[in-house]
Amino acid sequence: MTLLSNNHLDRRTEEQTDLGIQLAFGTTSRPVTDFRKRVRTLLEDRISPLLPSCERERRFPREAVAALGATGLFHERWSGGPHGDLGRSVILSEELGRAGLGGIGIGVGLHLEAATSLLRGFGSTPYAEEVLGLALAGESVCCVATSEQYVGSDLSAVETALTREGDHWRVRGDKWFVSPGAAADFALVLCRGSGGPAIVLVPRTGLTPTRRWRTTGMRSLETVRLHVDARVTDDAVLVRPGAGLAAVGQGLMYERLALAAQILGAMDLASVLAVTHLKRRKQFGSPLYRHQALRLRLADLNAQILLARRGMYATVAEVSAGGRVSMSEAAALKVTIARLGERVASECAHVFGGRGYVEDQNPLERLWRDSKAGRLGGGSDEMMWELVAAGFRPDHKLYDSWVKS
Structure with missing residues (x-):
């Protein structure tokens, strides 16, 4: 697999990713690719260097929100209709995950998706509109x-x-x-x-x-x-x-979609690093990739990642085309992707052996620790399943046609 300079998706997979998400934009893939490159460059140059010290100091960097807001990314995300531009939301969230930004990425998402969506949706007073402007500009967290x-x-x-x-x-x-x-x-x-x-x-x-x-x-x-x-x-x-409560539910919907997209990005980072390690690392005279159990384990995980991404993109495309996402659908996406993300992080760390359990050797150990938060933030697994179950609709006519009383 040929890696990009930042060790993320290979080029063919990235092109497929952008072709999928262009449905949400309703346009050609070029603006999608350009926006992704802008976000990636900004994260690499301005945000990623903040991570080591912020992890050590357990501090969220206000300067990350300021840097992203100053470029107009937040305004672009919330331009357009009632949902803003969900395509840009997904790309920004994915890239925060692929950059391995962990808590910084989640903090940016909470600011932009949970808080800003409430300000935009319900802020009708001059004071609320002023705060919304500050939030979109990155001048306030x-x-x-x-x-x-x-x-x-x-x-x-x-x-x-x-x-x-x-x-x-x-x-x-x-x-x-x-x-x-x-x-x-x-x-x-x-x-x-x-x-x-x-x-x-x-x-x-x-x-x-x-x-x-x-x-x-x-x-x-x-x-x-x-x-x-x-x-x-x-x-x-x-x-x-x-x-x-109804208003909080709306904010949680955007938070859950963004969180799921960040987890997708983090899964890409973990899986590409794991695949590359299998091809570089030699044991018993041959690369680890030659060992069937390891490569098939990663093949299984990557197949599930692909399906999860398609589900995310289809949902975003439907909403962007004028549809709506129910609470149960957003919950289903979030809980499914979060649980998969925890498994992917654990298995990819396992592929690195002892080095996957050491903090200063690679990011897998941190990605593994961070992955647990995805099953709690924005609502626990059990709460998400309750929302999914609340959306069940029986079909009594169908039941009676198949099941004898």
Whole structure:
């Protein structure tokens, strides 16, 4: 396999990738390829050099959001119709994964997909529109704060309170597992008002990180426990009490699609490195690639990666053509790709033997650690399966025609 200069997809596979995603653009493959090259060059030159220090310091780099936003990439992603440009979203997410950016990539995705989609979809006040502009320009980092100590998937049970105090609103409570919480200039906080869950836009002055979680993987994501205590005006109430859960669901849909695309990119990186290692590494006088058990193991994984990518692209193409993605479809993509990503990372690290378990030899060990977060972030496997099951529709006529009573 002939590798590109950055050790990612071989050229033939990359051409097939761009031909697939051009359906989402509704145009020729040339703009797709050009956009991918722009993103890749920017990540290599500006973002990847940040990773080693951010992993050591467990810090999310605000400068990554600033660098990407300054080039107009965020504006391009959210140009167009109600979903913005999902094709560009997938390409950007894939390249963040292929660059092996781990927590940095996920943090960028949470800013761009989860937080910005809510600002764009529900921000009708001048204040919210101003914050949206800052987020798209990369001048401010935004995050979404939903989970709490006793609240994980059941977001209807949030206890962070939204109460009226004179002509202002008071938002007060503690949020757990907020990413990238310590770096955020604004948090979109899910809280409970008198009419039910709401979403309030809280500036940094009302946010206090009280604990930095020492996560096993995604160390550059900077996940924190966040104390929220702020007085805000009416124009900071992004989603009124009672409509907060439905709005969060929309943000989660974009987050899940972007997360799945990042995992696809990371799987490409891991599999290409593993294949190349099999062809270079010799044991018992011949390359490891000559050992059938190893090459067929990777063939099986790559076949599943191919099918997962086709599923992602078909979904994006359908939505871009005017269709819609149900919560169950987005959940199905996310859980399937996340579970495959964990397996691919583990098997590819295994191919490297002892060196796949050592931190400073190659990225496989980190990709393996990071892969677990894909099965938790944006909703656990079990929550995703519940959403998939909620979309089941029986066919009683068909049943009666085949099954004897």
